[in-house]
Amino acid sequence: MKFTRFEADNYVYTGVLEESIIKEISGDMYGDWEYTGRVYNADEVKMLAPLKPNQVIGIGANFVAHQGDLPDTLPEIPVFFFKPTSSVIGPEENIVIPENIESVKFESELAVVIGKEAKDVSPEDILDYVFGYTIGNDVTAPQYFHEAGHWTIGKSFDTFTPLGPVIETKLDPSSIHVEARLNDEEKQNSPTSLMIVPIKEMISYLTKVMTLKPGDVILTGSPVGAEMVGDGGVIECEIKEIGTLKNTFKAVGKKAGVS
Numbered sequence: 001m002k003f004t005r006f007e008a009d010n011y012v013y014t015g016v017l018e019e020s021i022i023k024e025i026s027g028d029m030y031g032d033w034e035y036t037g038r039v040y041n042a043d044e045v046k047m048l049a050p051l052k053p054n055q056v057i058g059i060g061a062n063f064v065a066h067q068g069d070l071p072d073t074l075p076e077i078p079v080f081f082f083k084p085t086s087s088v089i090g091p092e093e094n095i096v097i098p099e100n101i102e103s104v105k106f107e108s109e110l111a112v113v114i115g116k117e118a119k120d121v122s123p124e125d126i127l128d129y130v131f132g133y134t135i136g137n138d139v140t141a142p143q144y145f146h147e148a149g150h151w152t153i154g155k156s157f158d159t160f161t162p163l164g165p166v167i168e169t170k171l172d173p174s175s176i177h178v179e180a181r182l183n184d185e186e187k188q189n190s191p192t193s194l195m196i197v198p199i200k201e202m203i204s205y206l207t208k209v210m211t212l213k214p215g216d217v218i219l220t221g222s223p224v225g226a227e228m229v230g231d232g233g234v235i236e237c238e239i240k241e242i243g244t245l246k247n248t249f250k251a252v253g254k255k256a257g258v259s
Contacts, residue, residue, distance in 0.1 A: 002166040002243075003029055003132065005090075007046040017042060017166050030115045030131055030214040049090040049163040050134055051113060054215035056083040056161055057206065058109075058138055060151070062196050062221025071196060078197050078205060081151050083138070083219075087161040094250040095139055095235075096159045103230040104141045104160075104249065107222035108180035108188050108237035111136035112203060113167050114216040121207045123200040129212070130203070132169035135245040136219045137162040137237050163217065165243045173199050178223050179238040190223030197221075 002017040014029055015022040022040045027033030029051070060079035064070055089095070097104050115131025138161065144154035173192055180188035192199065199220055206212060229235065231251035238244045 001132075001169045003169065004050045004164075004166045005048040005052075006040065006042075007048055008040055008044075012048065013040075015040065047091045047165050049088050050165065050167045051163070051215060051217070053085050053088060053163075053217040054213050056085060056088065056217045056219065057081070058083055058155070058219040059197060059202060059221050062202075063190055063194050063223045064196060065194070065224045067194065070194070074197055074201060078202065080206070081155060083155050083161050087139075087156060087158055089159050089162050089247070091162070091164040091245055091247070093162065093247060094159065095137075095162065095247050096157070097231060097249055097251040098141060098144075098157050099252055101141060101143050102251070103228040104139055105226050105228050106180060106182065106187075106235045106237070107138040107140060107226045108178055108235075108245075109136045109138050109219045109222050110173060110176065110178055110192065110199075110239060111163060112173070112199065112218040112220060114203075114212045114218070115214055117214065118203075118207045118212040121204055123204040126200050126204045126207070127173075129207075131214065132167040133171045133173060133239075133242060134163055134167045134217075135165070135237050135239050135242055136217070137235065137245060137247065138219050138222060161219075162237075162245055162247045164245050168242045171241050173220075176239050176241055179240075180223075180225065181236045181238070182227060182229060183234055187227055188223040188225040190225075192220075194223065195221055 024038040118129040233249040
C-alpha cells in the first residue's frame with residue numbers, strides 16, 4: 001500500500017494512494033486505521049511529506065561504485081548522524097540554499113520508516129519492525145562541516161530533508177535502485193546491493209544503541225554521483241517502486257561570512 005499525507009481545503013489528511021485516487025483514512029497509520037469513505041483526486045491536492053517523523057537518522061558514506069569495492073568486513077562503528085525534524089519538507093517544495101553560500105549537495109536515498117518499537121532486534125528479524133519505505137533527499141551544505149569532522153550544522157538547515165511522495169509498505173529493499181536526475185540528467189543510479197552496511201544490519205545496529213519507535217525515519221545512504229547544485233536546479237530522486245520526489249533549489253541571497 002502507498003500511504004501519503006496531503007492538504008486539501010486547508011486541512012491535512014492521511015490517505016492511501018491508488019493510481020490517481022487518494023482514499024482518506026482515519027486512526028493510527030502504524031496500527032488501527034480505517035477508510036473514511038472520502039476520496040480525493042491526487043492531481044487536485046497538495047502532496048506533503050508522507051509522515052511527520054519522530055526522528056530522522058542518517059548513515060554516512062554508505063555506497064561504493066562497484067561490487068568489487070565492497071569491504072570484506074562491516075565497519076565496527078558505522079557513521080550515523082541525526083537530522084532535525086524541522087528540516088523535513090514534501091514533494092515540489094523548494095530546497096532553500098542558505099545565505100552566504102551558492103550551492104548545496106543533493107543525496108538521493110532510500111528511507112526506512114519504523115512501524116513498531118524496536119530494541120535489540122537481530123538482523124534476521126528487523127524487517128518485521130519496518131512499516132514501509134519512502135524516498136529521502138539528504139541535502140547537505142558541506143561548507144558548514146566543522147573542521148573536526150562534525151556534520152550536524154551542514155545537515156540541519158530548514159528544507160534539507162525532503163521526503164516522499166508516499167510510504168510504500170510492500171517493497172523488497174534488497175532489489176531496488178536508488179536514482180537521481182538533476183535538470184533531467186541522470187546523476188545517480190545504484191542498486192542497494194552496493195551498500196557498505198546493508199539495511200538489515202544497519203537498523204539492527206541502531207536497535208542495539210537506542211530504542212527505535214514508530215515514525216522514526218532512517219536514511220540509508222546515497223549512491224555515488226551526488227553533486228553540488230545552485231539556484232534553480234531541479235532534482236528528481238526516484239525509486240521506481242515508490243515514485244519520484246521532485247524539488248527545486250532556491251537561493252535566498254549571499255552575504256559575507258562563510259565561503
